[in-house]
Amino acid sequence: xxxxxxxxxxxxxxxxxxxxxxxxxxxxxxxxxxxxxxxxxxxxxxxxxxxxxxxxxxxxxxxxxxxxxxxxxxxxxxxxxxxxxxxxxxxxxxxxxxxxxxxxxxxxxxxxxxxxxxxxxxxxxxxxxxxxxxxxxxxxxxxxxxxxxxxxxxxxxxxxxxxxxxxxxxxxxxxxxxxxxxxxxxxxxxxxxxxxxxxxxxxxxxxxxxxxxxxxxxxxxxxxxxxxxxxxxxxxxxxxxxxxxxxxxxxxxxxxxxxxxxxxxxxxxxxxxxxxxxxxxxxxxxxxxxxxxxxxxxxx
Amino acid sequence: xxxxxxxxxxxxxxxxxxxxxxxxxxxxxxxxxxxxxxxxxxxxxxxxxxxxxxxxxxxxxxxxxxxxxxxxxxxxxxxxxxxxxxxxxxxxxxxxxxxxxxxxxxxxxxxxxxxxxxxxxxxxxxxxxxxxxxxxxxxxxxxxxxxxxxxxxxxxxxxxxxxxxxxxxxxxxxxxxxxxxxxxxxxxxxxxxxxxxxxxxxxxxxxxxxxxxxxxxxxxxxxxxxxxxxxxxxxxxxxxxxxxxxxxxxxxxxxxxxxxxxxxxxxxxxxxxxxxxxx
Ligand SMILES: Nc1ncnc2c1ncn2[C@@H]1O[C@H](COP(=O)(O)OP(=O)(O)O)[C@@H](O)[C@H]1O
Ligand SMILES: [Mg+2]
Numbered sequence: 026x027x028x029x030x031x032x033x034x035x036x037x038x039x040x041x042x043x044x045x046x047x048x049x050x051x052x053x054x055x056x057x058x059x060x061x062x063x064x065x066x067x068x069x070x071x072x073x074x075x076x077x078x079x080x081x082x083x084x085x086x087x088x089x090x091x092x093x094x095x096x097x098x099x100x101x102x103x104x105x106x107x108x109x110x111x112x113x114x115x116x117x118x119x120x121x122x123x124x125x126x127x128x129x130x131x132x133x134x135x136x137x138x139x140x141x142x143x144x145x146x147x148x149x150x151x152x153x154x155x156x157x158x159x160x161x162x163x164x165x166x167x168x169x170x171x172x173x174x175x176x177x178x179x180x181x182x183x184x185x186x187x188x189x190x191x192x193x194x195x196x197x198x199x200x201x202x203x204x205x206x207x208x209x210x211x212x213x214x215x216x217x218x219x220x221x222x223x224x225x226x227x228x229x230x231x232x233x234x235x236x237x238x239x240x241x242x243x244x245x246x247x248x249x250x251x252x253x254x255x256x257x258x259x260x261x262x263x264x265x266x267x268x269x270x271x272x273x274x275x276x277x278x279x280x281x282x283x284x285x286x287x288x289x290x291x292x293x294x295x296x297x298x299x300x301x302x303x304x305x306x307x308x309x310x311x312x313x314x315x316x317x318x319x320x321x322x323x324x325x
Numbered sequence: 326x327x328x329x330x331x332x333x334x335x336x337x338x339x340x341x342x343x344x345x346x347x348x349x350x351x352x353x354x355x356x357x358x359x360x361x362x363x364x365x366x367x368x369x370x371x372x373x374x375x376x377x378x379x380x381x382x383x384x385x386x387x388x389x390x391x392x393x394x395x396x397x398x399x400x401x402x403x404x405x406x407x408x409x410x411x412x413x414x415x416x417x418x419x420x421x422x423x424x425x426x427x428x429x430x431x432x433x434x435x436x437x438x439x440x441x442x443x444x445x446x447x448x449x450x451x452x453x454x455x456x457x458x459x460x461x462x463x464x465x466x467x468x469x470x471x472x473x474x475x476x477x478x479x480x481x482x483x484x485x486x487x488x489x490x491x492x493x494x495x496x497x498x499x500x501x502x503x504x505x506x507x508x509x510x511x512x513x514x515x516x517x518x519x520x521x522x523x524x525x526x527x528x529x530x531x532x533x534x535x536x537x538x539x540x541x542x543x544x545x546x547x548x549x550x551x552x553x554x555x556x557x558x559x560x561x562x563x564x565x566x567x568x569x570x571x572x573x574x575x576x577x578x579x580x581x582x583x584x585x586x587x588x589x590x591x592x593x594x595x596x597x598x599x600x601x602x603x604x
Contacts, residue, residue, distance in 0.1 A: 131407075207444040207506070209405055211513065212433035217460045225447045 058301075065294040072287035081291060087257045089277075089285035096292050098259050102267035103296070105174055105260065106249060107242035110181035115235060117182075118189030123219065125190070126197040138194070145187035153248035156180035161252055168264040172254035175263040180248050185238040192237060196230025197223060236307035240300045246271040270296045353378040353517055353547040354399055354436075359413030360574075361394055361403070368394050370574040372413070374566055376517075381539065381548045383558035383583070386568035387598075391575030392551040393441075395568070396519045399549070400436045401429045418516055434461060437510030439520040443502035445494035445509070450486050453494045453505060454512045461513060476512035480504040480538055500531025504538065517547035524557065536561060555599065559587060569594050 036044065072081075076094060084095035121141075125134045160179055165171025200223050208218040224231065246269075254266020255276060268276075270292045281289050354376035361369040368391040376382045384392050394403075399417065403409040415423040422432050445453050454473045463469055473490075477483040482504045486497070494505055503523060510518060520539070524532040539548065539561055552558050558565055565587070566580035579592040590596045 201444070203440055203442055203444040204446060206402060206405070207438075207440060207446070210400055210402055210433055210438035210440075211457045211460075211509065212430045213457060213460050214430065217456070221448065221452075221456045221460075222446050228447075 065290055065297060069287050069291035069294050072284045072291055089288050094288045098257050099268050099270045099273050101259055103243060103269040106177040106181055106269060107239055109178035110185055110242045111239055113182040114186045114189055118186055118193055122190050122193035122197055126194055141187045141190050145191055149184060149245055149248040152180055152184045153251035156252040172252055172266050173264050174260045174267045176252040177249045180252050181242045181245060184248060185242050188241055189234055189238045192234030193231060196227040196234060199230060200226045233307045236303050240303045244271060244300055246275050250275055351378045353418055355416045357414040361398060362410045364408040367574040370576050372577045374577055376547060376549050377564060378547050379544050380563040381543055381561050382564040382566060383562035384549060384551045384566050385558050388553055390568045390570045392568055393521050396521050396551060399519055400433050400438055434513050435515055436517045436519060437515040439506055439523045441522045442526050443499055443506050445502050445505050447495060449491045450494050451490040454509050457509060458512055472512050476508040479511055480508045482508060500527050500534055503527060503535055520550040522551050567595050
């Protein structure tokens with residue numbers, strides 16, 4: 026149909042402008058991303074060239090001023106914190122979204138949605154402050170020192186919860202009404218309909234919500250830095266302090282020199298690649314891989 | 326009683342015309358003085374419908390008159406339509422189904438529904454049937470297989486899908502999807518089927534297949550089929566009921582055996598409607 030349109034009426038001057046602008050914007054955005062990655066690579070290059078890639082993962086420790094560059098404890102800290110936050114926030118977020126979409130009275134649901142949108146917009150440093158002043162002392166009273174993996178997990182969970190709820194809600198709302206009516210007309214209960222009809226129908230949206238929330242948790246710097254204790258170590262228990270990659274960059278960049286500085290950029294590169302991989306997954310999952318349109322048929 | 330009768334003496338009786346002489350007749354679905362609102366807006370007024378057991382009743386009328394809404398009343402799908410209120414009496418299979426305490430799960434198991442647009446679940450062909458069966462307590466694999474095979478055979482889909490039962494139901498054609506939805510409903514061994522323009526989204530060949538299937542099921546199930554296609558009503562229906570809008574709400578102006586209604590309609594609007602469709 027679109028190719029018909031194109032062949033019958035050649036694009037007007039204005040259409041051509043629009044196409045040109047859209048294309049340029051896309052290239053600029055893509056270019057910025059590429060530029061960012063190249064920049065990271067260039068800054069990380071000295072350490073990659075002189076020390077190599079493997080020492081970043083199998084040096085005995087992270088003592089960059091003494092030439093030891095093991096990022097693994099911090100990579101582990103980053104992943105533990107993000108995965109832990111997801112494990113806590115995901116079930117809560119799903120429950121909350123399902124309640125808002127299917128069970129809550131209309132008024133309450135609207136009110137909840139506004140509140141959650143607001144929570145999603147609160148700067149992360151505020152969550153960090155709350156964690157520092159409320160959460161860490163609470164944990165310390167139970168199991169010192171308080172600033173710990175569990176504190177990071179909880180703060181991150183609270184932080185990504187609104188994201189999960191909002192995205193899950195929109196995924197649930199996109200499930201066609203006919204499917205729900207079909208399920209109800211077969212005498213299926215709410216639990217069965219949710220599990221076997223809604224979840225499969227909304228699967229790509231639900232997964233995308235998880236991936237975006239995970240990306241946010243992986244990249245979060247400030248809030249985590251304020252509550253995690255920032256000791257470079259593999260945590261033995263959830264009560265141990267950790268340091269994440271992003272916190273490490275923020276903590277050390279101010280005074281890092283030479284290979285130390287390059288190693289920080291390398292850790293930034295690792296983090297960026299991790300998040301980009303997640304985002305690409307989200308993009309792929311969200312539009313369940315549409316059949317490639319032929320070039321001729323496209324509207325551009 | 327209601328002002329419509331005072332203002333417009335279209336027919337002599339106070340109830341919609343029921344042309345029925347057959348004394349052995351048993352009604353499976355009966356509504357009395359049923360009316361329905363969406364919020365403030367009334368869409369059905371004073372509907373007293375009888376659907377004879379084991380027969381095909383066509384529910385006809387112009388688009389927007391409330392045919393789908395009336396179907397939704399029968400299996401209480403109205404419970405999940407925002408803003409929908411229903412008043413009046415509804416009996417299904419001799420049981421009062423119009424109370425808040427009515428077991429709607431049991432009701433919906435006895436009364437299956439086929440929608441205008443085929444709505445298979447985004448699961449495999451097999452699971453589209455297995456999942457509702459499991460939810461209704463059929464757990465044994467042998468029982469599941471038996472029920473699913475029978476249902477698919479009943480709708481003439483078995484030969485087409487037996488080699489790909491685990492393929493996605495959405496990979497089927499529109500007509501196959503609609504027959505799968507019928508199989509899904511039949512697998513639960515209902516007593517009645519409500520069908521809301523089951524052919525309107527299908528191509529002519531698929532329409533033929535589905536109509537043939539409906540005709541084949543005659544006598545085994547009580548069927549109430551909405552259609553705005555009068556030719557289809559003529560082909561399929563034993564009985565016909567006509568809804569007509571008045572003051573924005575649908576009213577039942579005439580119901581009775583198809584032959585009587587088509588050949589010698591009693592209500593003036595019926596005659597006019599049939600004439601208009603013929604032109
Ligand atoms: N969920 C709903 N909420 C509000 N109004 C509705 C809803 N569904 C249908 N209606 C209205 O009720 C009237 C009857 O609709 P419907 O039962 O779908 O008619 P039909 O099936 O005869 O075309 C229409 O005017 C329609 O706009
Ligand atoms: Mg309709």
